[in-house]
Every structure is written in structure tokens, then in C-alpha cells.
Amino acid sequence: xxxxxxxxxxxxxxxxxxxxxxxxxxxxxxxxxxxxxxxxxxxxxxxxxxxxxxxxxxxxxxxxxxxxxxxxxxxxxxxxxxxxxxxxxxxxxxxxxxxxxxxxxxxxxxxxxxxxxxxxxxxxxxxxxxxxxxxxxxxxxxxxxxxxxxxxxxxxxxxxxxxxxxxxxxxxxxxxxxxxxxxxxxxxxxxxxxxxxxxxxxxxxxxxxxxxxxxxxxxxxxxxxxxxxxxxxxxxxxxxxxxxxxxxx
Amino acid sequence: xxxxxxxxxxxxxxxxxxxxxxxxxxxxxxxxxxxxxxxxxxxxxxxxxxxxxxxxxxxxxxxxxxxxxxxxxxxxxxxxxxxxxxxxxxxxxxxxxxxxxxxxxxxxxxxxxxxxxxxxxxxxxxxxxxxxxxxxxxxxxxxxxxxxxxxxxxxxxxxxxxxxxxxxxxxxxxxxxxxxxxxxxxxxxxxxxxxxxxxxxxxxxxxxxxxxxxxxxxxxxxxxxxxxxxxxxxxxxxxxxxxxxxxxxxxxxxxxxxxxxxxxxxxxxxxxxxxxxxxxxxxxxxxxxxxxxxxxxxxxxxxxxxxxxxxxxxxxxxxxxxxxxxxxxxxxxxxxxxxxxxxxxxxxxxxxxxxxxxxxxxxxxxxxxxxxxxxxxxxxxxxxxxxxxxxxxxxxxxxxxxxxxxxxx
Ligand SMILES: Nc1ncnc2c1ncn2[C@@H]1O[C@H](COP(=O)(O)OP(=O)(O)O)[C@@H](O)[C@H]1O
Ligand SMILES: [Mg+2]
Numbered sequence: 072x073x074x075x076x077x078x079x080x081x082x083x084x085x086x087x088x089x090x091x092x093x094x095x096x097x098x099x100x101x102x103x104x105x106x107x108x109x110x111x112x113x114x115x116x117x118x119x120x121x122x123x124x125x126x127x128x129x130x131x132x133x134x135x136x137x138x139x140x141x142x143x144x145x146x147x148x149x150x151x152x153x154x155x156x157x158x159x160x161x162x163x164x165x166x167x168x169x170x171x172x173x174x175x176x177x178x179x180x181x182x183x184x185x186x187x188x189x190x191x192x193x194x195x196x197x198x199x200x201x202x203x204x205x206x207x208x209x210x211x212x213x214x215x216x217x218x219x220x221x222x223x224x225x226x227x228x229x230x231x232x233x234x235x236x237x238x239x240x241x242x243x244x245x246x247x248x249x250x251x252x253x254x255x256x257x258x259x260x261x262x263x264x265x266x267x268x269x270x271x272x273x274x275x276x277x278x279x280x281x282x283x284x285x286x287x288x289x290x291x292x293x294x295x296x297x298x299x300x301x302x303x304x305x306x307x308x309x310x311x312x313x314x315x316x317x318x319x320x
Numbered sequence: 321x322x323x324x325x326x327x328x329x330x331x332x333x334x335x336x337x338x339x340x341x342x343x344x345x346x347x348x349x350x351x352x353x354x355x356x357x358x359x360x361x362x363x364x365x366x367x368x369x370x371x372x373x374x375x376x377x378x379x380x381x382x383x384x385x386x387x388x389x390x391x392x393x394x395x396x397x398x399x400x401x402x403x404x405x406x407x408x409x410x411x412x413x414x415x416x417x418x419x420x421x422x423x424x425x426x427x428x429x430x431x432x433x434x435x436x437x438x439x440x441x442x443x444x445x446x447x448x449x450x451x452x453x454x455x456x457x458x459x460x461x462x463x464x465x466x467x468x469x470x471x472x473x474x475x476x477x478x479x480x481x482x483x484x485x486x487x488x489x490x491x492x493x494x495x496x497x498x499x500x501x502x503x504x505x506x507x508x509x510x511x512x513x514x515x516x517x518x519x520x521x522x523x524x525x526x527x528x529x530x531x532x533x534x535x536x537x538x539x540x541x542x543x544x545x546x547x548x549x550x551x552x553x554x555x556x557x558x559x560x561x562x563x564x565x566x567x568x569x570x571x572x573x574x575x576x577x578x579x580x581x582x583x584x585x586x587x588x589x590x591x592x593x594x595x596x597x598x599x600x601x602x603x604x605x606x607x608x609x610x611x612x613x614x615x616x617x618x619x620x621x622x623x624x625x626x627x628x629x630x631x632x633x634x635x636x637x638x639x640x641x642x643x644x645x646x647x648x649x650x651x652x653x654x655x656x657x658x659x660x661x662x663x664x665x666x667x668x669x670x671x672x673x674x675x676x677x678x679x680x681x682x683x684x685x686x687x688x689x690x691x692x693x694x695x696x697x698x699x700x701x702x703x704x705x706x707x708x709x710x711x712x713x714x715x716x717x718x719x720x721x722x723x724x725x726x727x728x729x
Contacts, residue, residue: 121728130634131724150639151330158636165727169631173348183635185340186333230635242727 075141076237076270078104078127083136085122096122100136101297102288106237109264109271111280114290120274124240127272128161129153140238158186162231162269166243168223170215176202176226177211183234201229204267205259221252228259232269239263241273245280257283337641341632342648349652352621356653359617359710362610363657363703369606371665371691371699373599377592379690384588387524388580392468393560395550398576402587403437403549408575410434413550415572421563423553431553433468436460436537438548440530443507446499456493457529458508460537460547468551468580469521477502477517482533485513485540490527491520492686511540525584528686551580607706610657614710618650622718629718630726643715647708650715654707658700666691 083100086093096119104110112120125131126138129145138146140160148156170179180198189197202208205225215223224244231239241260245253261283263269273280281287353360395416396406416422417430424430440458445451466472480486487508489500500506504515513532521527538545554563560579567573578586622629629642669689 122724125724125727128634130727154633154636154638155333157634163631163634165631167627169627171344171348171628173344173351182340185337186636234636 074106074237074268076106077139077141078102078238078270078272079137079139080123080126080133081137081139083126083133083138085119085126085131086134097133099301100294102293104270104272106270107264107268109261109283109285110273111284111287112272112274112290113276113280113287118290118294120290121242124242124272124274127238128163128240129157158183159234160236160238162234162236162239164224164228164231164239164241164244166246168215168227170223170226170230172215175212175214176207176218176229179215179226180229180233183230187234197233198229201233202226204232204263205229219252220248221255224248224252224256225259228256228263232263232267237268237270239269239271239273241271241275243274243276245275245277253277254279334638334641334644337637338644338648341637341641341645345645345649346652349649355620356617359610359613359653360657360660362606362613363654363706364659364661366603366606366610366706367658367661367699367703368665369599369603370702371662371695372669372689373595373603374695374698375665375669375689375691376599376687377595378692378695379687380591380595381588382690383523383525383687384584384591386522387526388582388584389468389470390579390581391554392580393552393554393563393577394580394583395552395575395577396548398574400576403435404439406548408434408547408550410545410547412573412575413547415570416550416552416567416575419563419566421554421556421559423555431464431467433465433551434462434534434547435465435549435551436534436541436543436547438537438541440508442530444497444499444504446497454497458487458537459526459529459531460534461531462534465531465551468553469524469526471520471522471524472526473520475518475520477515480516480531480533482535485511485532485536486516487513487530487532488517488519489515490529490531491518492523492527493530494518496686509540523688525587607702611706611710614650614653614707615713617653618646618711618714619717621649622646622714622721626721626726629721630723633721633723634727639719643719646715646718647711650711651704651707654703654705654710655700657707658703661703662696662699666696 080100080102083097084095085097085100086095088094100123102123112123114120122131126133126146127140129138129140129148132146136146137144143156145153145156170176171182174182177195177198180201181194184194184197187194199208199211202211205228207222207225207229210218210222210226213222215226218226224247228239228244231241239260244260245256248256257277257280260271260273264271264285271284273284349356394403395408396403397408400406413432413434417432422430422432436459438458438460440456442454442456443451474488475491477488480488485508494500500515502515502517505512506515507513508530519527519531534547537543538547554560560577564577567575567577632642633639669691
């Protein structure tokens with residue numbers, strides 16, 4: 072099987088109906104992320120960065136347009152199909168880790184494996200492996216409240232990769248962390264990208280993220296340039312139409 | 321590339337997920353016990369009330385079904401619902417006793433018992449010297465009466481002497497009023513009576529009665545030579561209808577006959593109906609209250625866990641599995657509540673003797689709370705049902721909870 076994890080957002084429109092008003096978050100938005108990229112998605116708050124991640128992960132559906140992941144169109148899948156697809160294809164890391172306080176690090180990491188046909192022993196092994204990848208093996212038996220913020224985020228990353236998805240979607244994963252810890256997490260993500268070939272899309276406000284990512288997209292300017300290009304293309308078309316119209320006269 | 325799963329596999333995954341989530345929810349239950357306390361307590365109360373009603377009716381049924389014989393017919397004045405309302409004359413008894421269907425002894429004496437039945441105002445001093453007044457059933461009995469109570473046994477003291485104010489008290493009364501012991505003097509309607517003995521009758525309703533010489537009861541209660549009920553033992557109890565017809569057609573008689581067994585069964589019926597009519601509406605209102613409490617608890621639980629739930633959905637748990645785990649949690653709350661309601665009742669009240677006003681005789685009858693496995697199961701089932709219903713709507717809400725929203729804030 073070819074390792075195709077390309078993410079394509081095609082002519083996306085995402086809007087919300089608020090009474091009589093329509094709030095347009097994205098209009099005719101296009102983006103392609105290639106397999107093996109580590110993209111840092113930056114930009115001011117409220118611009119729709121989380122929305123894009125949710126669309127890529129099938130947590131949210133576009134109002135219009137198409138979402139393709141690894142050659143499969145996912146925006147028209149049923150909830151059931153999405154749930155199942157997500158479990159094996161996507162790992163999520165959030166700003167707040169949402170680890171379950173009643174489970175140990177090991178237990179939290181094993182949780183997504185409850186969705187797989189793996190048996191108890193295999194689940195344990197997979198979780199141990201994931202914890203090892205994020206250098207948290209010694210803390211496997213610790214509960215979230217016994218861990219530091221950085222350690223919790225590591226466990227959350229282990230949980231995201233434990234079912235071996237090829238794509239990681241991270242929403243401000245270092246937002247709550249101090250500089251040093253944030254660097255460690257960024258380095259960890261970069262390692263997962265370069266050594267394991269994970270395709271990573273990370274929403275961040277952290278300017279240092281550029282040092283780790285393979286591509287930085289500043290959403291604000293990206294949208295501006297996209298709109299400009301579209302307007303030009305539109306203009307060209309109209310001009311051509313005029314020319315052809317003129318020649319007919 | 322994801323392969324579409326078959327139905328069985330999907331079901332399997334859903335069950336496995338629900339199981340995993342339920343284990344997590346159960347594990348964190350101790351931390352949430354305070355938040356669930358209102359639900360636990362209210363469900364416990366419902367279980368306790370229901371169990372009380374059931375145990376009471378069960379005990380009462382047992383007592384009343386223990387009473388009465390199959391081949392004995394009870395004769396009262398036509399139209400009388402109970403012995404209390406009936407008045408009969410000695411001539412009527414003679415006519416009845418002359419019927420050839422009535423069993424006779426070797427001397428040719430018909431096996432018949434004439435009985436009085438009045439409501440006695442009983443006064444005595446309790447242990448602290450305080451005067452207490454109780455309304456108890458007083459039965460005036462004849463020499464033949466014990467033939468109709470084959471389980472009659474004197475447990476202490478001796479039989480009363482005829483022609484004096486002496487009486488026997490039933491064991492159920494003695495148990496509830498320990499001051500009433502042999503040789504004790506008590507006041508009945510102003511006159512002094514001595515307790516000559518205490519009798520048992522296999523927990524029948526008669527154990528809630530005072531028994532005295534019929535002649536003394538007739539004179540003390542100014543009844544002349546009238547009696548109230550007649551018991552007859554029949555050779556052939558199968559032909560009751562023919563006998564009834566025969567006596568119905570006799571112009572000298574105006575009576576109602578019924579087998580003694582049936583008589584008490586009817587009483588049991590009407591008494592238990594009364595308890596149910598009183599008890600079940602109370603239980604129903606409480607059950608609704610408990611359901612709302614459970615509903616509230618689970619809604620609050622979901623609100624405080626919306627991020628957790630959204631995270632679960634994001635990492636691949638199905639909405640169905642999530643909602644099942646919520647329902648399981650509500651049922652767990654109900655289980656704890658039910659156990660807390662039932663256990664103390666079982667430990668303290670099983671076999672406890674209670675008294676109730678008998679609706680038709682207006683005197684007290686005593687019976688035991690009878691708590692058994694079936695009644696416990698019924699009460700617990702109701703508690704669990706409340707939990708289940710209380711959990712359904714919140715579970716549905718959790719299922720529909722928009723993931724993106726919860727993850728964003
Ligand atoms: N349910 C909703 N209804 C209306 N508007 C919404 C809803 N969810 C998000 N939005 C709007 O979408 C925009 C983008 O949100 P988001 O993707 O979270 O931005 P970012 O992650 O870049 O801060 C915001 O302006 C927000 O107000
Ligand atoms: Mg955001």
C-alpha cells in the first residue's frame with residue numbers, strides 16, 4: 072500500500088447560521104498538505120484555524136467544498152464511518168490534554184486501542200511503545216495529577232499516536248507550556264515527523280514553531296494571497312471573455 | 321484505507337467501547353458520589369417505600385390466608401360485611417345445627433360454634449405507668465369454638481373460667497404489648513378483666529384478638545342472648561351452593577353464608593387493596609421525583625464532562641458507546657441508592673410486627689413485615705428502572721453533543 076496521506080481542502084465554505092445572519096468563517100478556501108509535511112498553521116485567533124483542523128479530522132463538515140485525505144473523500148461519510156476512519160487514520164493533540172484523571176498514563180494511552188481488535192496484552196505493548204516514543208516509559212503508572220504539564224502533553228501525544236495513525240492534528244499543543252517544555256514538545260513532534268514519517272498539521276501561536284516545522288502557513292496572508300489570485304483569475308477570465316466577445320463583433 | 325466493518329464487528333466494537341467507558345465511569349464514581357447524593361438518596365427512599373408497601377401487604381396476606389378453614393362455613397346476618405355488623409338469634413342457630421350436612425360427634429351433638437365479636441376499648445398501664453388505651457377485637461367464644469381453631473395452643477397461663485371476667489389474649493397482641501402478661505388486670509369498657517392465658521394460632525388473624533366466655537361478653541356488652549356469628553363444620557363442603565339455596569328458601573332464616581377461608585381471603589384482598597391504594601401513589605410521586613433527581617445529576621455530570629466526552633468522540637469512541645456508559649452510570653447510582661434504601665429495611669424490619677386498623681372490623685390486626693428475595697428484587701428493579709429512565713435523556717444529549725464546540729471552549 073502506498074503511503075499517501077495527502078490532505079486536500081477543496082473550495083471549502085464553512086459558515087454558521089446565527090438567526091438571520093450568516094457567519095462566514097471560510098469562503099472558497101483551498102489548501103493542500105503533502106504526505107510527510109510538518110505544517111505550522113499560524114494566525115490570529117478567531118480566523119478559523121481550529122475549524123480547519125476539525126474539517127481535516129472529520130470532526131466537522133464543510134458547508135460546501137470537499138475534504139480529501141489520502142485519496143479518500145471524507146466530508147460525505149456518515150458519522151459512523153467517520154468515527155471508524157478517524158480511529159485508525161487521525162491522531163489528535165489538543166491544547167488541554169483532556170487526559171482522564173481516573174486512568175494512569177498507560178491507561179489513557181491504551182484507551183483508543185479499546186477501539187481495535189487488539190487483545191489486552193497487545194494493547195499494553197502498543198501503549199508501552201507509544202510511551203517510550205515520547206520518553207514517558209518511567210511514568211507509565213502515574214496518574215495525570217502526578218505529572219507536569221509537559222509530561223501530560225507527552226502522554227496525550229502518545230495517546231494520539233498509539234493506534235499508529237499517519238496524520239497528527241495538533242491544536243495549540245504548546246499553548247499551556249513554558250518555553251523549555253514547549254521546545255521539548257516541538258522537538259518531539261519534529262522527531263515523529265522526520266523519523267516515523269507522520270504528516271503533522273499544528274495550529275500554533277508559537278513563533279519558534281517555524282524552527283521545527285517543514286512549512287509555516289500564516290493563515291491571514293495565505294487567505295489574502297489566495298483571494299488575490301482568485302480575483303486575478305476571475306479578471307483574466309472576464310478579460311478573455313470580453314476579447315472573445317469583441318472578436319465576434 | 322479504511323475498510324467498512326460488518327454489522328457484527330461494529331456491534332462488537334460498540335460493546336467493547338461502552339464497556340471501557342463504563343469501567344472508567346465506575347472508577348471515577350467515588351469522586352462524584354457527593355454530586356450524585358441527591359439522586360442516591362431519593363432513589364433509596366423510593367425503594368424503601370415500595371419495599372415497605374410490598375412487605376406489609378405480603379405479611380398481611382400471609383396472616384389472613386393463615387386464617388380460616390375450608391370445611392367451615394361462617395354464618396352471619398344477610399347483608400353483614402363482617403362479624404361486627406351481624407346479629408343472630410339462638411333459634412337460628414338451632415335450625416342451622418339441625419341440618420344433616422353438619423358434622424356430629426358420637427353423642428349426636430352438631431359441631432357448631434356460636435361467637436360474639438365486639439370492638440373493645442382496652443385500658444391498661446404500660447411499663448412507665450402511663451395509661452394506654454387500645455381498640456382491640458374481643459371474641460366471645462363457646463366451649464366448641466376451639467374445635468374450629470385446630471392450631472389453637474395455649475402458650476402460657478390457662479383457659480379462662482366461664483362466668484367470670486377472665487380472658488385469653490392472642491400471641492400477636494402479647495408480642496406488641498409486652499405489658500399484657502398472665503394474671504394482669506385490664507379494663508374493658510369500664511369493667512376489670514383478668515388475663516388468664518396467652519394463646520397462639522399459627523400466626524392467624526385470631527392472634528390479634530382477645531377471647532372470653534361468650535356469656536360474659538353478652539352481658540357486659542348488653543347483647544341479651546343474641547350472638548353475632550356461627551361457625552359450622554360440614555360433612556361435605558363441596559355442596560355449598562345447595563345448602564345456601566336450602567337456607568335461602570327457609571322463611572325462618574335470613575342469613576349469609578361463606579366459607580371461613582373465603583371470608584378471610586376477601587378481607588386480605590380489601591386490606592391489601594387499601595394499602596396499595598395508599599402506598600403506591602405515594603411511591604409513584606416519589607419515583608417521579610427521584611427520576612428528575614437522577615436526570616439532573618446526569619445532565620450536570622455531562623455538562624461538567626463535555627470536554628471529556630468530546631475528546632472521547634475525537635479519539636474514536638462512538639456516540640452510542642458513550643451514551644450506553646452514561647446510562648450505566650445512572651443505573652449504578654440507582655443500584656447504590658436502591659441498596660441503601662433496601663438494606664436497612666431488611667436488617668431492621670424483616671419480621672417486625674406491625675398493626676393496622678382492619679377496615680371492616682375497625683379493630684387492630686397484627687401482622688409481620690415479610691421481606692423476601694422476590695420483594696427485594698421487585699424494589700430493586702423499580703430503583704434500577706428509575707435510574708435507567710433518568711439516564712436515557714442525558715445519554716441522548718451526550719450522544720448529540722457537538723464535538724467541535726466542546727473542544728473549542
Ligand atoms: N458554533 C458556532 N457558531 C457560530 N460561529 C462559530 C461557531 N463555532 C465557531 N464559530 C466562529 O468560527 C470562527 C473560527 O473559530 P476557530 O476555528 O475556533 O478559530 P481559531 O481556532 O482560529 O481561533 C470564530 O470567529 C468563531 O466565532
Ligand atoms: Mg482555535
